[in-house]
Amino acid sequence: MRYRFDLHCHSFYSADAADAPEDLIAKAKARGLSGIAITDHDSCEVHKYLREKGLERADGQPVDGFLVVPGVEVSTADGHLLCIGAILPKLQGQPAVAVAAAIHDMGGIAIPAHPYDRWRSGIRTEVLDTMDIHAIEVFNAAVSSRKYNDHASAYATNRGLSMTAASDAHHASAVGVSCTAFEMDELSVPALLAAIRQGGVPEGRYLSFTEALKKHFGNFFRAANKRPLPRIDT
Template sequence: MEVRADLHCHSRFSSDGVSPPEELIRVARKKGLNVIALTDHNSCAGVDDLEAKGLLRRDGKPVDGFLVIPGQEISTHEGHLLALGLRLPDLHGIAAADAASLIRSQGGFSIAPHPFDYFRAGIRSRTLDTLPVDAIEVFNAAATLRRSNRQAFRYAKERGLPMVAASDAHEAEAVGTAYVILEVEEFSVGGVFAALRRRSARLEEHYIKAQEAFRKTWHNVFRLRHRGFSASPKGAE
């Protein structure tokens, strides 16, 4: 079965996200996707919200033909790391090596998002070289500088790691700007991970529109001020 998956999405449960999690699902369906990963910053509250509404199953199976992968974007001490397939507490500030080991020990799937995008807490190569990550996000639709995506692609190729493209959406309309196309043997969280590990993903790569990038920045600044969050570069992105 062929699936289209956006593996890096944020909802209002991220400090800089604006849309309810169910709105991300609605837009993803409209755009022809059938999988998203909900990866809010340092929180799985959105995952719990979707489960309470019957839109996510704890057993990793789809609901009405749509699969939501539980996840989190962890703000490690050295930069951001996506943890997919898990529900984790707030691990803000944990060492990247400890986060990667924890994800692996619990059967999750780790992705280094926007590496080399140092304006957005990408993990630098001297740390990334030591991490047992499962994949590299080689195309981030919201990249500050496009050359960081090219550098991520070269890095993943050198290490022989699976590659993914993702929207890094912080509002619903940006979901599916970039995504992966996978052939899965089983339509489930585990089936998606298995397909990624086979390195068979096809990447759909498009950058978010300029107005979406502006709104993302505006919402980030406004919400951080409104909620009193620290402006640390390793918090919201």
């Protein structure tokens, strides 16, 4: 069966994003997605919150037919790297090669985010060539120049890597603008990780002008959001 996922979304647990994780989930469902990976910047707190709320399961199974995938966008020393399918300790500032290895050790998949995008900390070829990766983000809806997506796609083709497309949403309204479709036997995190390794079908569409402006001025919109971050009991 075919399932569609947005594998790169941010909730207001990212300092430059505006909306609650519940809003991201609602928008993804409205757009017909099967699930999303919430990949906040250098933080997995959102997944603790969603598990407490019963909206995400630690065993990797869906809730009410919708799959929230654990993840994080790590600011490595070499650029941004997505972890899909695992919760990580703080690895900010570590070399990308080491972070990718840590992701694999935790059972996740490492996917370079918006590679080549020099304005958004994209990892470059000289580092990508040294990394043990199975997939790469070839279409980022919020990329600063479309040529960077072209470079990523060419690199994936040359290296034989699986390709993903994602919204990089920092507001709920952008969730699902881009996504990746996978053939899977069941809706679960383990099945998704296996499907990513096998390869999916990127469904790329760029952010609208309005959405791009909202993302560009993300810190302003984040400050305007009056809802405090939920308290996590530890």
